[in-house]
Amino acid sequence: MWKSILLLFSLSLLSGCLTAQSVTPWLTRGDQSVLLSERATVDFASNSSSNDATITLDNGTAYQAIDGFGFMLTQASAQVIRGLNTTQKNKLLRELFGNDGLRLSAIRISIGASDLSNSVYSYNDVNGDTDMNNFSLNGPDKTHLIPIIKDILAINPNIKVLATPWSAPPWMKTNNAYVGGRLQNQYYAAYARYFVRYLQAMNAEGISIWGITPQNEPENEFNEPSMLMTADEQVDFINNHLGPQIVNSSFSPKIIAFDHNCDNTAYPTQVLNQSSYVDGAAFHLYAGDISAMSTVRNNTGKNVYFTEQFTGSNGNFNGDFSWHMRNxxxxxxNNWSRTVFEWNLAADSNNEPRTPGGCETCLPAVTIPNASSYSRNVSYYIIGQVAKFVQPGARRIGSSNNNGNLYSTAFRNPDGQRVVLAYNDENSSTTVRVREGNNSFDYNLSAKSAVTFVWTPGDVGFSGYYNILSRRSGKGLDIANNSGGNNANVQQYEINNGGGDNQRWELIAAGGDYYDLKVKSTGKCLSQRTNSNANVVQQDCNGYNRQKWQFIEVEDGYYSLRNRRSGKRLDVAGNSTANGANILVWNNNNNTNQQWRFEQVETTANRSARTQVQSKFVERAERVGLFPNPAVDELTVTLPDTHDFSNATLFDAAGRQVLMAPVSTEVTQLKLNLKELPTGLYTIHFNSPTQPIVRKLIKN
Incomplete structure (x- = not known):
């Protein structure tokens, strides 16, 4: 049977306490003298006034959720990335998709060839095969694209994949060609079947498709490949063929309409208002004004996505960086987009491969001239300036600024962290003031430069004591033999009922984004033993950088702990799960033996404000009801009438995700099928941008 246990202190309380008065700026200058570089921290102070360039935040106003940021991963991109030697390929992919890199959270790919493929091709060139018996991914995509996607998934299993066709197979089209033409009405059902077979084939490769658009640039007949599709045709295709076939399949990607320029709002408005299958519309900005996205969103009430814009090889860094940051x-x-994709991820020194009619001047994010090197171009920094900091699930929050040459937007990450992006389009530096409530900070932003400010609001420091638990083993940091001496070894050890004082840690703000971790039993600090010795021990707290730790969120309430002196991560030696395994610092490897969660086990009585927060949390947690039904192995979950949970995620005792169910704000009851889960301890996380809840479950 299942039993539910109220977990009074959720991991959200950690993020509520992970608070700093300091703000970390990340800067890119248009003159390229600084490129996505962390700068000296600045501090909030009590000051609610404005200056000539003030960004004012309104955290109480929330807009769209963010799905992700990334690039078009063309077949050509994958081909040149695969041409790198193994060391350089792995380095590049970690730099792009890893937690220490750009943290790209989405990719866009083509269904069949795009104009940046090494040739034109489809997945079924057999004339008249309407049943798709000859459908196959074999060819350039199976050879190049799919292996790279699998490499990316190994780094970020949660990457969102948006898939778009440039053309149907020529035999389905009015001109029997890859360029131009329209989809013949008699093949609408077959083409919808083509999409479903694609979803099946990619799933068989371990690749889940998050979203599809029916046609790239449906008003452009000159690309190679390309295909025209009117709004009436798209409505017919989606409503009568694509939508029903997907609903009757085992897949549920978002169907996103249009996927073309901002100069036409009538087309996407018509499709969105006439199709219940469509989630929203996608846009490019080769024509029109970006405000078209708000127009369509306001006219339809559906989502909007920005999916493509290229930088040209005949352009210049400063000009392109400016235009793309502003628009x-x-x-x-600021016009409601849930994604931002740039075109294109990678190419060789000649901006190839491409089809004969493909783009000759599209400058990739990364140029790969040979097997042993690569270089970064302007779109790398355009996307990096936001992707590295704004997490999937973040909410854009209310913000305004009083300077026409200052472009800005602001977000609240799922853990409560604030992110503000500002671009100074002046020809001289300006002092930017960021104001939240009665506090503000100032930053001198150079001309034609972008800065991303990152901070966690709230009280400074933590309340009470915490167990610090390894994701790999579930065991906690422990002073070996309960020693009181300096340089006593720190190990992992099983913790029961909150553990002893040698397993309880106080977390104290140490400036910037860093914290001292002080064990209750001795009052000594967690420390790398010496600047050159990787062993982790307890030492008298003396302010050394080797005693300071930065918490970097990984996912699902787990953090990587980065040592300020060495830059290395807190690590369980040998990836061990055994009691007594040594703790040390080691190079970041994204493994679960370097991921930690915090469970509060003791509060501090004299922190009345925190106690009030905890009381509110307990009250809200008690309104989440868990009702197991052992007869059918089903769990019914009741939620408050008013909530902002985005999903419910179930984790086993080792911290592995075993089940996830999306939740909308209108949902007040969920039913979770638990038949496939073995007996044991589980936690269920109700994720929220303001205050997540965590409950425990036991299956006997």
């Missing part, structure tokens, strides 16, 4: 990034996000 593509802050522009689309």
């Amino acid at each position: 593509v990034v802050t522009g689309s996000l």
Whole structure:
């Protein structure tokens, strides 16, 4: 049977306490003298006034949720990335998709060839095969694209994949060609079957498709490949063929309409208002104004996505960076976009491979001239300035600024962290003031430069004591033999009922984004033993950098702990799960033996404000009801009438995700099928941008 246990202190309480008065700026200058570089921290102070360039935040006003940021991963991109030697390929992919890199959270790929493929091809060139008996991914995508996607998934299993066709197979089209033409009405059902077979084939490769658009640039007949599709045709295709076939399949990707320029709002408005299958519309900005996204969103009540814009090889860094920051990034996000994709991820020194009619001047994010090197171009920094900091599930929050040459947008990450992006389009530096409530900070932003400010609001420091638990083993940091001496070894050890004082840690703000971890039994600090010795021990707290730790969120309430002196991560030696395994610092490897969660086991009585927060949390947690039904192995979950949970995620005792169910704000009851789960301890996380809840479950 199942039993539910109220967990009074959720991991959200950690993020509520992970608070700093300091703000970390990340800067890119248009003159390229600084490129996505962390700068010296600045501090909030009590000051609610404005200056000539003030960004004012309104955290109480929330807009769209963010799905992700990334690039078009064309077949050509995958081909040149695969041409790198193994060391360089792995380095590049970690740099792009890893937690220490750009943290790209989405990719866009083509269904069949795009114009940046090494040839034109489809997945079924057999004339008249309407049943798709000859459908196959074999060819350039199976050879190049799919292996790279699998490499990316190994780094970020949660990457969102948006898939778009440039053309149907020629035999389905009015001109029997890859360029131009329309989909013949007699093949609408077959083409919908083509999409479903694609979803099946990609799933068989271990690749889940998050979203599809029916046609890239349906008003452009000159690309190679390309295909025309009117709004009436798209409505017919989606409503009578694509939508029903997907609903009757085992897949549920978002169907996103249009996928073309901002100069036409009538087309996407018509499709969105006439199709219940469509989630929203996608946009490019080769024509029109970015405000078209708001127009369509307001006219339809559905989502909007920015999916493509290229930088040209005949352009210049400063000009392209400026235009894209103003229009593509802050522009689309302030007009309700849930994604930002740039075109294209990678190419060789000649901007190839491409089809004969493909784009000759599209400058990739990364140029790969040979097997042993690569270089970064302007779109790398355009997307990096936001992707590295704004997490999937973040909410854009209310913000305004009083300077026409300052472009800005602001977000609240799922853990409560604030992110503000600002671009100074002046020809001289300006002092930017960021104001939240009665506090503000100032930052001198150079001309033609973008800065991303990152901080966690609230009280400074933590309340009470915490167990610090390894994701790999579920065991906690422990002073070996309960020693009181300096340089006593720190190990992992099983913790029961909150453990002893040698397993309880106080977390104290140490400036910037860093914290001292002080064990209750001795009052000594967690420390790398010496600047050159990787062993982790307890030492008298003396302010050394080797005693300071930065908490970097990984996912699902787990953190990587980065040592300020060495830059290395807190690590369980040998990936061990055994009691007594040594703790040390080691190079970041994204493994679960370097991921930690915090469970509060003791509060501090004299922190009345925190106690009030805890009381509110307990009250809200008690309104989440868990009702197991052992007869059918089903769990019914009741939620408050008013909540902002985005999903419910179930984790086993080792911290592995075993089940996830999306939750909308209108849902007040969920039913979770638990038949496939073995007996044991589980936690269920109700994720929220303001205050997540965590409950425990036991299956006997």
